[in-house]
Amino acid sequence: MIEVKDLYKKFGRTVALQGITLEIKKGQIYGFVGPNGAGKTTVMSILATLLTPTSGTAKVGGYDCVKHPREVRRLIGYMPDFFGVYDNLTAYEYLDFYGASYGLSPKERQRAIPQMLELVQLTHKTDEYVDMLSRGMKQRLGLARCLIHDPEVIILDEPASGLDPRSRIEMREILKVLRETGKTILISSHILPELAEMCDTIGIIESGKLVATGKVEEIYRKMRAQRLLKIRVLDKWEPLLARLRSAPEVSNAVREDDHIIISFNGSDSEQAALLQTLLIEKYPITAFSEIEGNLEDIFLEITKGVGS
């Protein structure tokens, strides 16, 4: 349903995309994860026909986003990460306006708008002015707006960004409902666990390159296979670093301020055995713990440098 091939985008001297290739099949929910400036918005804007690539191709439903923008626009609902002003419209009028601009007849709009408001749990705000809605509600209304013409493909750029935890959960619940409708969805976020729950495939983008892609379970397996441990000692820093680097399960060990971070590829029992050995060898260890962090941070740590 979405086909992106060798996509490059330059803004002056900034290279935003460096050869992105990905395919999203009909009905798939694809999560795009990456830090700020990685290129997520650029890919989505190209798919939404708002930007043209420097080279490479992007297609939606077989239509080229540059050559057939009208056809592509009919197929997609795009929710940007930033919304404009609302000019004193009520929630209903706002959706009515966008419905009309998508070519829906008054009758179709009368039917679709209450359905959309119900989907995004804003029925009780039908006649409320949009400017008066909370940020989470505005975001949900934005989602309703991009769904008003019943698109086959939904492109959501950080739909939960800037929302408080409760609003994030509400947004996630709505997206789960959408998933059940069989639509093809491309959704971006900084936070992998947030996407992992609802996506079947994840692409990790860094510096304009896709550094990892696969089923959520595969990505998690890769992450579980390598964890980051934080070790603090009173002294003997250098011998400990050398000792850690010689351990077979340790792929990397670096000193950062008052602790050492190691990339560890072993099991829980191997982790326990390492700690035991270090204590037997009389390293004055004061802390030995796994960095919980969010999984995306750990993944980006693992893939660090791959995209640059």
Ligand SMILES: Nc1ncnc2c1ncn2[C@@H]1O[C@H](COP(=O)(O)OP(=O)(O)OP(=O)(O)O)[C@@H](O)[C@H]1O
């Ligand atoms: N209109 C533009 N003009 C110049 N540079 C741009 C423009 N749009 C994006 N960029 C640059 O392209 C790169 C990719 O930006 P993009 O917005 O696609 O990243 P992102 O992954 O969506 O990040 P964020 O999570 O912050 O939205 C960045 O270096 C950004 O500064």
